[in-house]
Amino acid sequence: MASQGNQVPNTQPAEQPSSIQDTRTIIVASQNPVKIDAARQGFQAMFPDINFVVRSMSVPSGVPDQPFSDQETFRGATNRAFNACTVLPQADFWVGIEGGVCHDPNEEKVLQSFAWVVVLGKSLDDESPGRAGKARTATYYLPEETSTLVKGGKELGDAEDLLWGQTNSKQQNGSVGLLTGDVVDRKGYMQQAVVLALIPFKNPKLTF
Numbered sequence: 001m002a003s004q005g006n007q008v009p010n011t012q013p014a015e016q017p018s019s020i021q022d023t024r025t026i027i028v029a030s031q032n033p034v035k036i037d038a039a040r041q042g043f044q045a046m047f048p049d050i051n052f053v054v055r056s057m058s059v060p061s062g063v064p065d066q067p068f069s070d071q072e073t074f075r076g077a078t079n080r081a082f083n084a085c086t087v088l089p090q091a092d093f094w095v096g097i098e099g100g101v102c103h104d105p106n107e108e109k110v111l112q113s114f115a116w117v118v119v120l121g122k123s124l125d126d127e128s129p130g131r132a133g134k135a136r137t138a139t140y141y142l143p144e145e146t147s148t149l150v151k152g153g154k155e156l157g158d159a160e161d162l163l164w165g166q167t168n169s170k171q172q173n174g175s176v177g178l179l180t181g182d183v184v185d186r187k188g189y190m191q192q193a194v195v196l197a198l199i200p201f202k203n204p205k206l207t208f
């Protein structure tokens with residue numbers, strides 16, 4: 001159709017569904033395939049009309065390999081998201097996921113396991129400013145057999161591998177998969193927290 005006067009010509013073919021055209025890039029700040037898949041599936045579940053291209057990169061978390069408190073774990077997830085954003089600012093979303101453990105506040109010798117997810121992102125409606133979302137996974141308790149190894153300095157993944165006779169379980173079903181007999185695996189466990197961290201992006205008119 002020819003443009004009339006000062007009108008901007010509509011260059012978008014009317015028959016193209018918007019789902020094909022709306023492509024966004026996500027950077028996952030980890031090379032762990034479980035985290036990459038959890039992020040991809042979380043975004044896709046929340047925004048089924050958008051086509052997501054997912055890239056992954058290793059960035060410093062700024063915390064020990066095995067975070068040992070809620071704050072340290074949250075800081076690791078936040079640092080990962082911000083560091084990925086600094087390295088690849090041309091993307092649309094940056095996702096930091098950090099697994100951690102902490103002592104049970106009511107029973108000092110017992111360890112809890114959980115992860116934090118932090119998402120930084122540009123606006124999806126082109127009207128609102130960019131924003132950040134965060135969520136913590138559910139918490140589960142580690143058995144004494146694992147806790148003792150972790151308190152002795154082993155990373156949780158290595159401790160579970162030793163206990164269960166596995167290799168690299170943190171990149172497969174994870175500690176939560178081993179303990180639940182795969183009723184909940186590490187990917188599904190993290191995917192739910194990715195979905196929860198996307199609540200501010202799903203509700204751009206609300207204040208978070």
Ligand SMILES: O=P(O)(O)OP(=O)(O)OP(=O)(O)OC[C@H]1O[C@@H](n2cnc3c(O)ncnc32)[C@H](O)[C@@H]1O
Pocket residue numbers: 029030031032035065066067097098099100113155156157158160169170171173174175176177186
């Ligand atoms: O490559 P990165 O992104 O660092 O992924 P990771 O699995 O090594 O590291 P996390 O930050 O997720 O977790 C920190 C540590 O906690 C351990 N961990 C946390 N959750 C776990 C799970 O569900 N299963 C196995 N190991 C887990 C794992 O050994 C990590 O060294």
